[in-house]
Amino acid sequence: MIRLSLLLLLLSRPAYSMLLGWVESPGYPTGYLPHASMNWSRCAQKGHTLSIKLIHLDLEDSHDCENDAVKVFSNGNLISVLCGKREFEELQSTVNPSLLSSPGGCLSLTFHSDYSNTERHTGFRGFYSEQDFDECKDDPDNGCTQFCHNYIGGYHCSCRHGYYLDVDKHTCTVSCSKDLSGLYNGDISSPSWPASYADNANCQYTLSVEATLQLELHFSEDFDVEQSPDGQCIDALSIETPSGILGPFCGHTLPPSPFLTHSHRVKIRFTSDGFGTNKGFSLHFKTRDKVCPAVVTSHSTVTPQQPEYHEGETVTVTCDLGYVVNTDGNQTLSNQYVAICQNTGVWTPNYVCEPVDCGLPDIPEGGILQLVDSDNIHSQYKDQIQFNCSSTYYTLEGDDLYTCSAIGEWVSGGGETEMPKCIEVCGKPEKYRVARILGGEDAKLGEIPWHLLIKEPNRGGASLINDRWAVTAAHVVETAEETSLRLYGGLVDGKTIRDRFSNVVIMDSERIIIHPDYNKGTPCSTSNFDNDIALIRLASRVNLGPNLLPICLPEVNSVDEQGTVSGWGKAESKTGSVKLYTSALLKYAHIGAYPLTKCQDTPSAPTANERMTFTNNMFCAGADGKDSCQQDSGSPFVSPMLTEGNEPYHLTGIVSWGPPCEEKQYKGYYTKVANYVDWIKETIDTVEKSKKGER
Structure with a gap:
C-alpha cells in the first residue's frame, strides 16, 4: 500500500521530469582499457541547477593528471x-561541492586514458x-526590494502594505x-511627511491653471532630501515647466521661496x-498674475x-557680442529687437540670439592651400581654422590661424581678413653641383629646374x-x-621629349603678354631690343617637383655682378673649331x-x-670662352652664381641679343629683369583677378 501511494505521488508531479541518473567510466567496475574515452553532457531547466556526486574514483x-583523467566543465x-x-x-x-552548474546551465564530463597502465584501475562512478x-x-541579486518568494523553477517579489x-x-x-x-492653492509633500519618506518613490504632482496666471511655490524650512558627501543628489526634487527643468x-x-514658476x-x-x-x-502652492521674466532669451x-x-511693458533685447538675432530660422545682421510683455507672461516676439556663423572660407577646390x-x-563665433600647404614646394604667406570674429568674418591673429596664400618656393634647387651655351658645362637633371625649352616657332x-x-x-x-605655344620642363636632354616614357613636363600656353613698349621686329631687321620681355600664362597649373621649380624674381633695381646663364642654344664644337652646333643637352656657364x-x-x-641700341x-x-649664343634667347641669367649654398637664386636677366658667337667676343646682352618686376606682378595680378571674376 505504501509503494502504491508513492507511485501515485510521483505520477501527480508537474509535467516536466526531473533530470537524474548515473555517469561512469567505460568498463566500470571491472576496469577501463587503454585509449579509452567518453563524453557526457546534460543541461538543467530554467530555475534549476545540475550537480554530480562522485561515489567512486x-x-x-x-x-x-596528464595520463588518465576525468574533466568536468560548467557551461564550457x-x-x-x-x-x-x-x-x-x-x-x-x-570534490562534489564544486561539481555544480549555474541556474539553467549545463555540465559536461570527459574521460580519457593513455596507452597503458601498470595495474588495473576500476574507473569512476557518479x-x-x-x-x-x-x-x-x-x-543576492534577485532584485526584490522587500519580499522574495521562491517556487520550483523561479521566484516572485511582493511588497508591504501601502506599497x-x-x-x-x-x-x-x-x-x-x-x-x-484646477486647484488655485494647496499643499504637496513627500510620501509619509513629516515622517521619513518611502524607499523607491517616484512621485509626480501635476498643477495647471488659466494661462494668464502663474503658479507660486512656498517651501517649508524643513527641507531634507538625501545628498552624497560630495554634493551629488541621491534622492531629488525637480520642478518642470514648459520652458525647462529646474533642479534637481x-x-x-531650500529652493528659492517664494518660487515663481512663470508658468x-x-x-x-x-x-x-x-x-x-x-x-x-513640504510646500504650499498658490497663484498670481503672470509677469514676464527678466531674461527674454539666452x-x-x-x-x-x-x-x-x-x-504691455517693452524692452530692447541686445544680443551678446558675437551673437545675432535669428528670426524664424533665418540669421539676420542685426543684434537687437524690441519685445512686448503679454498677459500670458511671454515676450513677443521672442527671437533667439545665436552665434555668428562665418561659414566656410572661400578657398579654391583642389588647390595647394588647404584646411x-x-x-x-566649426565656423561659429570664436571657432578657429588652420591653413597649410599640401605640397612641400610651397610656403604659406600670411598667418595660418584664423578666428571667426563677432562681425562674421574670419580674421587672423594679425587682423587680416584676406585668406593666406601658398606661394611657390623659388630659386632653391634640390640638387647642386659645383662646376665652373659657349664654353659651358652640361647641366644635370634638377640643377636648373626653372629652365623651360621652347622649340617652335x-x-x-x-x-x-x-x-x-613663365x-x-x-x-x-x-x-x-x-x-599654340608649347613649352617643356623637367628635362636636360631635349631628345627625351620624343620618349613617351620620360618624365618631361609638357605645358601649353593660354595667353602670351608681350611688354607694351617692346620694339617689335625680327632679329635681322631691328637694331633695338629694348623691353625684350614677355609673360606666358600656362593653360593649367603645373605640378612642382625636384626637377621643375620656379626661379625667384629679383628685388626692384637690384644689381648683381656675377651669375649663371643656361640654355639649349648653339654650342662650340669640342674640337675647338669655330663650327657651332645646336646642343641637345642643357648647358650652363658662370x-x-x-x-x-x-x-x-x-x-x-x-x-x-x-649700331645696336x-x-x-x-x-x-x-x-673668357663663355657666353650665351644663338637659340639661347629667352633663357635665364640667374644670380648669384649657381653653386651650393648661394640660394635662393633670382632671375637677373633674360638672354636677348649679342654679336655672332663665331666672332668669339663673349659678350651677350640681357634684359634687366629688375626693371620689370612691378610690371610682371601687376600684369599677373590683373589677369588672375579677371579669371577669378569669370568663374
Whole structure:
C-alpha cells in the first residue's frame, strides 16, 4: 500500500521530469582499457541547477593528471580535473561541492586514458541530479526590494502594505502621483511627511491653471532630501515647466521661496532610492498674475533692466557680442529687437540670439592651400581654422590661424581678413653641383629646374616664375599664337621629349603678354631690343617637383655682378673649331656682368650700318670662352652664381641679343629683369583677378 501511494505521488508531479541518473567510466567496475574515452553532457531547466556526486574514483595517478583523467566543465568552463584514487569521504567533502552548474546551465564530463597502465584501475562512478535553485536564498541579486518568494523553477517579489510592485516586478514603490489641475492653492509633500519618506518613490504632482496666471511655490524650512558627501543628489526634487527643468534640489538647501514658476503648468517630481531615513519636503502652492521674466532669451541683455515685467511693458533685447538675432530660422545682421510683455507672461516676439556663423572660407577646390582637419571644421563665433600647404614646394604667406570674429568674418591673429596664400618656393634647387651655351658645362637633371625649352616657332628658353606663369624674351614668342605655344620642363636632354616614357613636363600656353613698349621686329631687321620681355600664362597649373621649380624674381633695381646663364642654344664644337652646333643637352656657364662702358660699345646690326641700341633696361655679361649664343634667347641669367649654398637664386636677366658667337667676343646682352618686376606682378595680378571674376 505504501509503494502504491508513492507511485501515485510521483505520477501527480508537474509535467516536466526531473533530470537524474548515473555517469561512469567505460568498463566500470571491472576496469577501463587503454585509449579509452567518453563524453557526457546534460543541461538543467530554467530555475534549476545540475550537480554530480562522485561515489567512486580510481584512476592512474600522474603529474597534472596528464595520463588518465576525468574533466568536468560548467557551461564550457573547466571546473575540475581528477585522477588517482579518492576515498568516498574525501569526494563528499572536497570534490562534489564544486561539481555544480549555474541556474539553467549545463555540465559536461570527459574521460580519457593513455596507452597503458601498470595495474588495473576500476574507473569512476557518479550520480547526477537536478534540483530547484532557491533565488531568494542563494541569489543576492534577485532584485526584490522587500519580499522574495521562491517556487520550483523561479521566484516572485511582493511588497508591504501601502506599497505596490512597479512595472519591473521587483521594485516596491508608493502610489504618490497626483493630478491637482484646477486647484488655485494647496499643499504637496513627500510620501509619509513629516515622517521619513518611502524607499523607491517616484512621485509626480501635476498643477495647471488659466494661462494668464502663474503658479507660486512656498517651501517649508524643513527641507531634507538625501545628498552624497560630495554634493551629488541621491534622492531629488525637480520642478518642470514648459520652458525647462529646474533642479534637481537636495540636501538641506531650500529652493528659492517664494518660487515663481512663470508658468500656469507645472510638474513637480520627487524620486528616492532604496535606502535612507531623510524627512523630505513640504510646500504650499498658490497663484498670481503672470509677469514676464527678466531674461527674454539666452545670450542677451535687456533695456531697461527690472526683476520682472508686467503686461504691455517693452524692452530692447541686445544680443551678446558675437551673437545675432535669428528670426524664424533665418540669421539676420542685426543684434537687437524690441519685445512686448503679454498677459500670458511671454515676450513677443521672442527671437533667439545665436552665434555668428562665418561659414566656410572661400578657398579654391583642389588647390595647394588647404584646411587642417577639414572634416571637423566649426565656423561659429570664436571657432578657429588652420591653413597649410599640401605640397612641400610651397610656403604659406600670411598667418595660418584664423578666428571667426563677432562681425562674421574670419580674421587672423594679425587682423587680416584676406585668406593666406601658398606661394611657390623659388630659386632653391634640390640638387647642386659645383662646376665652373659657349664654353659651358652640361647641366644635370634638377640643377636648373626653372629652365623651360621652347622649340617652335622660334627655338629658345623661358623661366618658370610660379606654377602658372613663365617669362621669356619678347622676340622669341612675338610670332607665336597665344594658345599654340608649347613649352617643356623637367628635362636636360631635349631628345627625351620624343620618349613617351620620360618624365618631361609638357605645358601649353593660354595667353602670351608681350611688354607694351617692346620694339617689335625680327632679329635681322631691328637694331633695338629694348623691353625684350614677355609673360606666358600656362593653360593649367603645373605640378612642382625636384626637377621643375620656379626661379625667384629679383628685388626692384637690384644689381648683381656675377651669375649663371643656361640654355639649349648653339654650342662650340669640342674640337675647338669655330663650327657651332645646336646642343641637345642643357648647358650652363658662370659669367660676370661687364662695365657700362663695355656694354655701350655695341656691335653693328646684322643687316644695317647702324649700331645696336643699348638702353638702361639691359646689361651685358660674359667671360673668357663663355657666353650665351644663338637659340639661347629667352633663357635665364640667374644670380648669384649657381653653386651650393648661394640660394635662393633670382632671375637677373633674360638672354636677348649679342654679336655672332663665331666672332668669339663673349659678350651677350640681357634684359634687366629688375626693371620689370612691378610690371610682371601687376600684369599677373590683373589677369588672375579677371579669371577669378569669370568663374
